[in-house]
Amino acid sequence: MPLGRWSGIAHPELDEITVDDVLHALADPTRRAIIRLLQAEGDRPCGTFGLPVAASTLSHHFRALRKGGLIRQYDEGRQRMNTLRTAELEKRFPGLVDAVLANAG
Amino acid sequence: MPLGRWSGIAHPELDEITVDDVLHALADPTRRAIIRLLQAEGDRPCGTFGLPVAASTLSHHFRALRKGGLIRQYDEGRQRMNTLRTAELEKRFPGLVDAVLANAG
Numbered sequence: 071m072p073l074g075r076w077s078g079i080a081h082p083e084l085d086e087i088t089v090d091d092v093l094h095a096l097a098d099p100t101r102r103a104i105i106r107l108l109q110a111e112g113d114r115p116c117g118t119f120g121l122p123v124a125a126s127t128l129s130h131h132f133r134a135l136r137k138g139g140l141i142r143q144y145d146e147g148r149q150r151m152n153t154l155r156t157a158e159l160e161k162r163f164p165g166l167v168d169a170v171l172a173n174a175g
Numbered sequence: 176m177p178l179g180r181w182s183g184i185a186h187p188e189l190d191e192i193t194v195d196d197v198l199h200a201l202a203d204p205t206r207r208a209i210i211r212l213l214q215a216e217g218d219r220p221c222g223t224f225g226l227p228v229a230a231s232t233l234s235h236h237f238r239a240l241r242k243g244g245l246i247r248q249y250d251e252g253r254q255r256m257n258t259l260r261t262a263e264l265e266k267r268f269p270g271l272v273d274a275v276l277a278n279a280g
Contacts, residue, residue, distance in 0.1 A: 089202075089275065089278050089279040089280070090202045090203065090204070090279075093198045093199075093201055093202035093275065094202055096198055097194075097195045097198035097199050097202065098195065099195070108190075144234065156223075163277070163278040164277075165270075165274045165277070165278075166274050166275065166278045167276035169270045169271050169273075169275075170194065170198065170274075172269075172270070173194050173268040173269070173270075173271045174194040174195075175194070
């Protein structure tokens, strides 16, 4: 997926992400469900997560995940796709995301 | 310190604490500074942390730490003391608090 595809969407650089951003992003079961589905099944469009929340709420959750450095979003045709940044984040905050996911129901 | 001393202060039972409560409690540098000082120097009264925040703000932070299961508070004479629950919390969420503190500035 070419970088240009997410040029119009705001993503923090790795060194701009704070631990508080990450904790905030992870402190919600819907957001953790999004991460888990991406881990299990790879990139997918926003509308296909099958979560029982309103579209506007989901949009808020994707924004929090983007701000926390957990995901990148890019447009593919008419769909907004989501891809994990957790490997990247692991370099900045080793063990953090895994420790949260391992402990969260 | 006898249990009776914190009978008037609300503390969640270990099994009532959610990972979201813990993440919320840890997602703030002032609250992490409180935890670090307790780890380094043991129980101490609320007014002695030397943090550059207003008393009302500090009171909010102590409440968030109590709700997240990070500390217990008890009264000793006219002072409200703080003691860590991190050993207890480690049983419920292994590695979580350490992973956050290790990654936070």
